[in-house]
Amino acid sequence: MATVCTHPKILPTPAATVSSINIPKSSQSQLLFRSHLHNPKTPNFLVSPPNLHTTSNPHHLKPHILCSQTDNPKPTRRPDYIPNRISDPNYVRIFDTTLRDGEQSPGASLTSKEKLDIARQLAKLGVDIIEAGFPASSKDDAEAVKMIAKEVGNAVDKDGYVPVICGLSRCNKNDIQTAWDAVKYAKRPRIHTFIATSPIHLEYKLRKSKEQVIEIARNMVKFARELGCDDVEFSPEDAGRSEREFLYQILGEVIKAGATTLNIPDTVGYNVPEEYSQLIADIKSNTPGIDNVIISTHCQNDLGLSTANTLAGACAGARQLEVTINGIGERAGNASLEEVVLTLNCRGEQVLGGLYTGINTKHIYVTSKMVEEYTGLHVQPHKAIVGANAFAHESGIHQDGMLKHKGTYEIISPEDIGYERSNEAGIVLGKLSGRHALRNRLAELGYELENDQLATIFERFKAVAEQKKSITDADLGALVRDEVFQPEVVWKLHDLQVTCGTLGLSTATVKLIDADGREHVACSIGTGPVDSAYKAVDLIVKEPVTLVEYSMNAVTEGIDAIATTRVVIRLENSHTVTHAQTGESVQRTFSGIGAGMDIVVSSVKAYIGALNKMIGFKERSPPKFPAERNKVSA
């Protein structure tokens, strides 16, 4: 919105002096970079730090061409967790909000089981803090956060690592109490409370004065501490468009009230990197008591700057970075975990002051796929780090370079994110391959399957191998995700037959199996094969849903490609949640993904997946008597 972009209230403030910023000791080049950063004449945050190739930089001796982990060994032990302090000034905490901000993406509703699976995966990644949800938004969310707190929040590993489990709350007693009731089961529970501070939010959303907002924030942080929570995060929402003096004042007050982390959200993705780094630096220089807390970033992606802003914030002294897997989140999303972490891994030592995280990047690929599948939010092929093309080399010149030396066109190795590329085409298995080879390859790709899951995948693998010359890693991934990353099965597709063409109406016959193993058959006509098949499914399942979105992609090239289909559905007048920031009731939508060589089968699987997810929300258990559900049908 042009009017917002020309908002006049962002006032220039005195630049922080270099000495006021907590500069990691380890990097001379970073020191030079910072002084450059705070030179008012410097036009852009992303300029190269000067002097990188002088003798003060140990890397000048060996040109750095790859960021692979073997090239860049990291400290293995993360500092002990103390809410308001980190013993190593270079360590940066990763706060993952996929399950909260990420779930606010349209169509991204997750069931409790899916949230638990993702939380387990985030713990494998080693994120420091998991924001597991917004418990006051719905009973479902409160239950999911509680389950995650009990299970993931108590699974201490051999090094003593266990993630902090955090619940979001607005600044009111009911939200804070509900968040505490959910997170308190974790070994390290955290309450994250927020209230808006920008002039536009104060005037139009809150209709409160600055004094009133300070009073509420102070009292609510105090209330959270009095409940027994010793790890309280406070966010002045829309800090990116708030007045500096007001921020210093409210932040100083919540520190006195007991806040341990101060998160500085660029809620509408309005800031540019230099501006955001200045905001963090100014808060660091001017807020009373700031040295006793951790500063955090939370950068939305409305202008596509969330990763750059997050890193700029880290360079200015933030030691907690809020991110999501695949960058999903409200509107244009959030800073993506994989981009932020890989940048710190890749360039941290050289140009980012030696900053590092405790993330085990080998789990990134599978986590990304799991989040993609469960949320139904496709990752664009050219997405950095996790997109399908991120490690593909199409042009002859690039392929030639890659064959001569991978460093010519690849700065990180796919292996670093857990994607093992066995050869350039990724072709590994064919119809003569056995179960053992399949298990090994899947394990290399990061999928560790139970025996029964492997048996099902093996059956499907053989069926595809009968029809397709070679099976790529992408095909395997699609099959596994189609079977494993699925909601609890209520309805399952057994058989499908369609006739279509120019001679008459399309007709579909569908056989589904219910949770008790009973068969249900229906047939219907429709405007095309998918429409008639969906209508036949509707005749059996009898849920009054609206199809909100339908899309299809081919996973690999060629006529024998595996197709994945994504659908989003909505059940009318049902499943509302309270939106964290607007407080409005929002209707949930449910997505499903299906994969197969037959596009109609893939489409029907996706539809049934979305229906299963929706029914799982509604009933929390598989239907015993399908006939009973007929009562709610339209």
Ligand code: KIV
């Ligand atoms: O974008 C935002 O301001 C938020 C806060 C609740 C942290 O999500």
